Amino acid sequence: MSLAIFVILVLGILAGIYMPVGISSVLDQASSMMLLILLFSVGIELGLNRQVFAQVRKLGFRILLIPLGVILGSLFGGAIGAIITQMQLKEGLAIVSGLGWYSLSGILLTNAGNPIGGTISFLSNVFREMITFIAIPFLVKYLNSYSAIAPAGATAMDTTLGMISKHTDGKTAVIAFTSGVICTLIVPVLIPLFL
Amino acid sequence: MWKIFLALTVGFLIGFFGFLKEKQIKINSRLQTLWLLLLIFCMGVSIGRNGEVIRSLPVLGGKAFLFAVLAVIGSILFVFVLSKLFLEKEEKK
Numbered sequence: 001m002s003l004a005i006f007v008i009l010v011l012g013i014l015a016g017i018y019m020p021v022g023i024s025s026v027l028d029q030a031s032s033m034m035l036l037i038l039l040f041s042v043g044i045e046l047g048l049n050r051q052v053f054a055q056v057r058k059l060g061f062r063i064l065l066i067p068l069g070v071i072l073g074s075l076f077g078g079a080i081g082a083i084i085t086q087m088q089l090k091e092g093l094a095i096v097s098g099l100g101w102y103s104l105s106g107i108l109l110t111n112a113g114n115p116i117g118g119t120i121s122f123l124s125n126v127f128r129e130m131i132t133f134i135a136i137p138f139l140v141k142y143l144n145s146y147s148a149i150a151p152a153g154a155t156a157m158d159t160t161l162g163m164i165s166k167h168t169d170g171k172t173a174v175i176a177f178t179s180g181v182i183c184t185l186i187v188p189v190l191i192p193l194f195l
Numbered sequence: 196m197w198k199i200f201l202a203l204t205v206g207f208l209i210g211f212f213g214f215l216k217e218k219q220i221k222i223n224s225r226l227q228t229l230w231l232l233l234l235i236f237c238m239g240v241s242i243g244r245n246g247e248v249i250r251s252l253p254v255l256g257g258k259a260f261l262f263a264v265l266a267v268i269g270s271i272l273f274v275f276v277l278s279k280l281f282l283e284k285e286e287k288k
Binding site (some may be wrong): 065068120137 | 196198204205211224238240252260263266267270272278279280281
């Protein structure tokens with residue numbers, strides 16, 4: 001599955017570069033429609049599994065450990081990235097604070113007077129989303145289903161939710177969605193801390 | 196964002212109240228893979244047609260990729276350890 005996804009992603013990017021603008025703009029708009037159809041389909045599957053919410057409720061507040069791990073882990077990675085690239089620590093932390101939400105992270109850094117940081121952050125969070133798609137099957141297989149939520153960050157509530165749901169179970173999908181919502185709410189607060 | 200909640204909720208209610216027959220459930224599960232792959236393709240197109248992304252890739256792509264990989268590894272590490280410590284123990288009992 002990972003290979004298929006990688007190939008389709010690359011084909012999509014190449015198609016986006018070379019196809020006529022008219023067609024690519026239609027496909028660009030189609031992606032938000034695709035997302036809603038996919039989430040509708042995921043919703044059906046969650047509804048079929050009646051124990052899902054009881055299982056999730058058993059975790060209680062511990063469910064917050066997942067977004068907490070995502071945020072702390074991302075910042076940890078950002079700090080190491082800053083050391084390797086010899087950037088300022090706070091710039092490195094700001095870049096990863098998008099948690100996969102590329103449009104917002106790019107704009108916030110750019111508007112704060114750092115267009116290069118903004119572009120790096122934008123690209124980096126785009127890459128994060130792509131890596132997530134490819135990594136999920138491996139993480140489920142070799143670590144556990146919770147760790148498959150980790151790379152998704154804020155995208156666990158939308159674009160990568162279908163992928164997580166497909167490779168794990170209803171319980172994990174609900175936790176992923178919750179974690180994605182929390183990450184999405186945190187991003188606008190987190191990034192300004194490092195500007 | 197409300198559209199996401201709406202799509203999930205409508206789907207959930209349809210599944211929950213048993214509007215679908217066995218066969219339709221199977222079709223839904225198969226279609227899900229199709230939607231997923233179409234979504235990924237369309238997302239690729241969105242990235243590819245974004246001239247700014249493609250232009251800045253050769254200069255800033257390397258750094259961006261490094262940060263993406265490190266953030267992903269960090270997140271996986273933290274979530275994996277936290278889930279082993281606090282979430283998985285009970286499940287095994």
